[in-house]
Amino acid sequence: MIRDNSETILSVKGLIASIDETPILKGMNLEIKAGEIHAIMGPNGSGKSTFSKVLAGHPDYEVTGGEVSYLGQNLLELEPEDRSRSGVFLAFQYPLEIPGVSNLDFLRVAYNSKRKFAGLEELDPFDFDDLVEQKLEVVKMDAAFLNRSVNEGFSGGEKKRNEILQMAILEPKLAILDETDSGLDIDALRIVAGGVNQLSTPDNAMLVITHYQRLLDYIIPDYVHVMANGRILRTGGKELALELEERGYDWVLEAEAVAS
Amino acid sequence: MSIQVSPINPVSTVALERSTYLSHLLDLAKATSNEIAWLQEVRDHAVLRVQEQTFPTTRDEEWRFTDLSDLLKLDLVTAAPADATAAELPEATHRLTFVNGFFAPALSSIDNLPDGLAIGNLSSLATEAQSYLGKQSGAEEVFTALNTAGLTDAAIILVRKNAVIDTPIHLQFISSASQPALIQPRILVVAEANSSVTLIEEHGAIGETAYFTNSVSEIWLAENAQVNHTRVQRDSQTAFHIGKTAVSQARSSHYTANTIDLGAKLSRHNLEIYQTGEQTETVLNGLVVARDQQLSDTHSTIALTKPHGMTRQLHKCIIDHRAHAVFNGKVYVPKAAQLTDAGQLNRNLLLSPKARVDTKPQLEIVADNVKCTHGATVGQLETDEIFYLQSRGIDADSARKLLVNAFAYEVLAQVPIDSLRQSLIDHVARS
Numbered sequence: 001m002i003r004d005n006s007e008t009i010l011s012v013k014g015l016i017a018s019i020d021e022t023p024i025l026k027g028m029n030l031e032i033k034a035g036e037i038h039a040i041m042g043p044n045g046s047g048k049s050t051f052s053k054v055l056a057g058h059p060d061y062e063v064t065g066g067e068v069s070y071l072g073q074n075l076l077e078l079e080p081e082d083r084s085r086s087g088v089f090l091a092f093q094y095p096l097e098i099p100g101v102s103n104l105d106f107l108r109v110a111y112n113s114k115r116k117f118a119g120l121e122e123l124d125p126f127d128f129d130d131l132v133e134q135k136l137e138v139v140k141m142d143a144a145f146l147n148r149s150v151n152e153g154f155s156g157g158e159k160k161r162n163e164i165l166q167m168a169i170l171e172p173k174l175a176i177l178d179e180t181d182s183g184l185d186i187d188a189l190r191i192v193a194g195g196v197n198q199l200s201t202p203d204n205a206m207l208v209i210t211h212y213q214r215l216l217d218y219i220i221p222d223y224v225h226v227m228a229n230g231r232i233l234r235t236g237g238k239e240l241a242l243e244l245e246e247r248g249y250d251w252v253l254e255a256e257a258v259a260s
Numbered sequence: 261m262s263i264q265v266s267p268i269n270p271v272s273t274v275a276l277e278r279s280t281y282l283s284h285l286l287d288l289a290k291a292t293s294n295e296i297a298w299l300q301e302v303r304d305h306a307v308l309r310v311q312e313q314t315f316p317t318t319r320d321e322e323w324r325f326t327d328l329s330d331l332l333k334l335d336l337v338t339a340a341p342a343d344a345t346a347a348e349l350p351e352a353t354h355r356l357t358f359v360n361g362f363f364a365p366a367l368s369s370i371d372n373l374p375d376g377l378a379i380g381n382l383s384s385l386a387t388e389a390q391s392y393l394g395k396q397s398g399a400e401e402v403f404t405a406l407n408t409a410g411l412t413d414a415a416i417i418l419v420r421k422n423a424v425i426d427t428p429i430h431l432q433f434i435s436s437a438s439q440p441a442l443i444q445p446r447i448l449v450v451a452e453a454n455s456s457v458t459l460i461e462e463h464g465a466i467g468e469t470a471y472f473t474n475s476v477s478e479i480w481l482a483e484n485a486q487v488n489h490t491r492v493q494r495d496s497q498t499a500f501h502i503g504k505t506a507v508s509q510a511r512s513s514h515y516t517a518n519t520i521d522l523g524a525k526l527s528r529h530n531l532e533i534y535q536t537g538e539q540t541e542t543v544l545n546g547l548v549v550a551r552d553q554q555l556s557d558t559h560s561t562i563a564l565t566k567p568h569g570m571t572r573q574l575h576k577c578i579i580d581h582r583a584h585a586v587f588n589g590k591v592y593v594p595k596a597a598q599l600t601d602a603g604q605l606n607r608n609l610l611l612s613p614k615a616r617v618d619t620k621p622q623l624e625i626v627a628d629n630v631k632c633t634h635g636a637t638v639g640q641l642e643t644d645e646i647f648y649l650q651s652r653g654i655d656a657d658s659a660r661k662l663l664v665n666a667f668a669y670e671v672l673a674q675v676p677i678d679s680l681r682q683s684l685i686d687h688v689a690r691s
Contacts, residue, residue, distance in 0.1 A: 056651050059643060080650035089651075096648040100666030100673075109662075110652040117653070149666075166652060 001202060002222050006033040009071060009174050009205045010055075016065035017054045024050040026230035027066070032174070035202040039216055040209045041241060042227035043249045048209045049093060051227070052178040056090040057083050070174065084110075085117035087173030087204075091163040091180050098150040103162065106150045107132060111169050135168040139195045157188030164195040175199070176207045181215035193218030213245035226252045278315035281332050282402075286310050288338045288442045289410025296386055299411060302394045306408035313402045325586045325618045326528055326557045331500050334470055339441040344434045344466055351677045352430035352460060354379060356415045359434045361443045363413050367432075376423025376455070378416075385416040393448055396478040396506040398532050403502045407444045407476040414446035419455040419485075428458040428677055435473060435495065436466040447477035451485035451513075458488040458676055463503075464523070465496035472500045473524075479505065481513035483537065488516045490675050492684070495523035497552070504530045511537025511566075518674045519546045520684060521556050531560040535597075539568040546575035547671035549688055550583035550615075557586035564597040573604040576671050578664060578688075579615040586618045593625040593632060600627065604634040609667050611641070611660075665689050 008031060015028040024047045032038055042048050054061050055068065057080035068075040075083060098106065111131075112122040123131065136143060139161040151159050160180055167175055177196065181189055196219050200206055208219055216224070216238065224240040225232045228249065233256045234240070244252075290307060294300055316323040339360040346357045346367035356379060357367035363381040370379055378385060394408050415431050433445045451457055463473060473495060481487055487507075495501045501524040509515055521527055533542050542562060550556040562571050577585040587606050608617045621634040641663050649659035668688045675681040 056647075058647050079655070080647060081653050081655045084651050084653040092648065092651075096645055098645070098649075098663070098666055100669035101662060106652070109654060109658075113653040113655075170653070 001035040003033070003035055003202075006035050006202075007071075008033050010207075011069040012066070014066035015051075015054070015063065015068060017050065017061050017063045019050070019061050024061070024230055025054065028231060030225065030232065032205045032207060034205055036223065037200060037206045037208065037219060037221045038223045038225065039221035039241065040207065040225045040227050040232075041211070041213070041244055044211070046227045047230040048227055049178055052090055052176045052207075052209055055176060056080060056088060081113070082117070084170070085114045089167050089170055089172030089175045091160070091167060091175065091177045093179040093182065095151050095159045095163050097152045097154075099152045101150050102146070103148055103150050104132065104146040107146075107166065107169055110166065114170060132169065135165060138168045138198050139164045140191050141165055156183040157185065160184060160188065160192050161195070164192055164199075168195065168199055171199075171204075173204050174207065175204065176209070178209050179211060180208070181210055181212060189215065190218060213241045216241045228253055228256070277332055278317065282310065282313075282315040285336070285406055285442060286409060288336060289406055289444065291338050292410045292412045294412050296382070298390055299382075299386075299393075303409055303411055306394070306399075306405040306411075309400045309405035310402060310409055313405075316402065322559065325584070326526070326555060328526070330526065331472060334440045334472060334500070336440050336442045336472055339437065339443045342436040342438075344436045346432060347464070349428070349430050349460060349677060350679055351428055353427045355430040355432060356381070357432045357434065358413070358415060358445055359436055360441060361413070361433075361445055374423070374425060376420035377425050377457075378418040378420075379429060380416055382413045382416065385418065388418055388450075389414065389416050389448055392450055392478065392480055394478075396480070396508060397534050398504070398506050398530075401504070401530070403474050404476050404504050404506075407446060407474050407504075410442075410444050411446060414448050417447075417449045417457065417459065419451045419457045421452040422454045423452075424455065425457045428460050431459060431461045433461075433463045433473075433475065434466060435464070435471050435499065437469050437471045440470045440472070443471055443473045445473065445475040447475075447479075449477070449479040449487065451479075451481045451487050453482040454484045455482075456486040459490065460677060460680060461489065461491045462494070463492070463501065464494045465499060468496055468498055470498040470500070470525075471496070473502070475501075475503045477503075477505045479507040479515070481507070481509045481515055483510045484512045485510070486514045488676055490518040490520070490677070490680070492520045492680070493523055493527060493529070494687070495527070497523065497525060497554070499524045501527040503528070504532070506532045506534075508534040508536055509540040509542065512539045513537070514541045516543040516674075517545065518671065519544070519558070520671070520675070521546075521548045521558065522687060524554065524556070526555045528557040528559070531558065533560075533562045533571070535562070535564045535566060535569045535571075538566040540566070540570070542569075542571040544571070544573040544575070545671045545674045546573075547668055548575075548577040548585050549668070550577065550585050551580045552583060553581070554583045555586070556583070559588045559590075561590040561592070562602065563592045564600045564602065565594060566596060567598045567600065569597060569600040569602075571602045571604075574671065575606045576667065577606075577608045577617055578611065578668060579608065579617055580611040582612070582614045584616045584618075587636075588620045588622060589634070590622040591624070591632065591634070593623070593627050593630055595626045598627045598629050601631045602633070606636040607667075608636070608638045609640070609664065610638060611664070661689060
């Protein structure tokens with residue numbers, strides 16, 4: 001939802017980043033306000049996933065230029081855990097398996113570390129159980145998942161639903177979904193998208209990174225950005241996604257080549 | 261320019277030191293008292309076995325990675341009884357406690373035994389022990405023979421035919437020495453046909469004085485018997501620990517070992533399984549946590565000799581700082597052991613660039629219709645794993661701890677006693 005007087009949640013200016021001295025991001029610009037849903041689309045290797053990891057603070061990427069302001073503070077100065085505690089959430093493209101750590105314990109530790117950071121008291125296990133029970137509804141997950149090890153032996157769809165469950169519990173201000181739709185069948189896609197829609201409020205913002213237009217049938221974006229070669233080349237409304245679906249990415253790249 | 265010729269060949273000096281040291285150990289062992297006539301024969305026989313052998317060096321294949329030179333520097337004396345307090349496990353009604361190898365009746369709990377269970381020390385169960393003690397395969401190995409040469413007492417558990425013992429039995433060995441001593445615990449377990457028992461064997465220490473524990477456990481499973489054996493080694497960080505667990509399994513028996521090695525400056529566990537009947541099952545779960553300059557060595561041998569045997573082995577090591585872990589896992593599948601199924605997996609987690617592991621699966625398979633798998637992995641904590649946890653608000657240090665504990669948990673989850681399992685989880689989390 002686009003509103004003129006919304007607060008700015010994320011402001012990215014001229015962001016340059018590399019991995020192992022190979023430049024990936026080459027001048028990203030993006031501004032996201034409260035209540036908005038942004039989609040970034042682009043061909044493989046355009047730097048979409050790198051952008052999400054840089055925002056979340058992955059240590060393998062080195063930022064060599066530009067700035068990222070999150071709610072008015074320099075996001076790049078914060079440790080990954082402090083970014084999370086401040087309300088930045090990344091739903092992983094490939095969620096990791098952690099054998100030996102129960103999903104419920106993991107969720108509680110994550111939730112309480114955020115509360116502690118905000119100066120609130122930790123929630124005891126009983127109250128937390130109640131909270132989790134409500135949130136399970138969002139992703140239509142069975143309570144049996146809570147007692148299993150984090151993502152261990154989960155199907156692709158279950159892992160992605162588990163990511164959205166974590167998001168539901170952590171209630172982020174800025175949620176970044178990195179190819180959350182990849183590898184999902186249509187039922188799982190509906191559940192995941194439904195969860196995201198339930199969690200979208202006028203106070204938070206979503207950044208949906210996807211390769212396919214299909215997800216955007218279920219999560220309706222306010223803005224669609226086309227990314228290639230480490231930069232955003234074109235920005236439009238939700239109709240841009242349909243055009244990309246129909247015409248592919250080449251015309252955007254060609255238009256860019258002509259312009260430069 | 262002149263060439264200096266050393267007047268003494270240094271190799272022969274060390275060899276002399278080692279042979280002197282072994283005879284010194286043997287003297288300490290022999291000096292222990294014994295009042296049982298038949299036992300003297302067993303001891304004398306073992307003395308001869310020791311005298312035939314030499315003290316191991318890293319040139320012996322079995323000791324290639326485990327250098328015992330530091331043990332030679334310990335000026336050992338014969339162990340003496342000492343005071344201690346027992347650490348009780350609430351789930352275990354019955355307990356045998358030995359301090360410095362000496363039975364401590366006051367710290368033990370052997371009243372109100374259920375039908376079919378006899379536990380005690382050698383003086384109370386000598387007749388029952390006679391046909392088993394010192395008879396297990398592998399008795400001639402030098403440290404096993406050294407233990408037998410000084411055999412004065414033992415923790416003895418006899419589970420009679422068809423007896424199913426519901427509560428675990430706690431075997432506690434405490435070292436509390438004021439000067440470095442040779443301490444030689446001994447365990448004998450006999451599980452008769454169709455019986456079932458759970459054992460918790462714990463080795464620990466009071467104080468920081470160095471000592472040398474040389475322990476031997478002999479375990480016999482008759483037909484269809486079940487033994488669940490948890491062995492926890494939490495010796496002092498200055499101690500040397502060499503332990504032998506030798507198990508023979510008759511037809512259709514089931515043996516599970518959960519071996520947890522956390523302590524000692526240098527430790528070596530020789531775990532030997534002899535499947536002597538058809539359709540036997542063996543499950544071995546091992547966890548080693550080695551830190552600082554610890555060396556922790558596990559040598560396991562599984563000999564399948566009859567058809568339809570099954571073994572599952574999971575051995576995990578967590579190695580930090582400059583510590584060193586060694587794993588050698590032998591599996592023998594001779595021609596007679598057709599249709600057997602043997603699986604072995606060794607997983608190692610290195611937490612520091614100076615940490616080291618030497619792992620050697622050793623499968624000797626002659627039978628042609630069997631299923632044998634083995635694998636060994638060596639890894640570090642992955643940046644991506646830590647990042648995933650950080651991205652959920654967990655700081656990097658806690659994330660590392662969480663992942664290490666999770667690695668250990670796969671083995672610790674198998675410990676059948678809640679209080680002990682929790683104390684081990686806490687121990688790993690603290691380290």
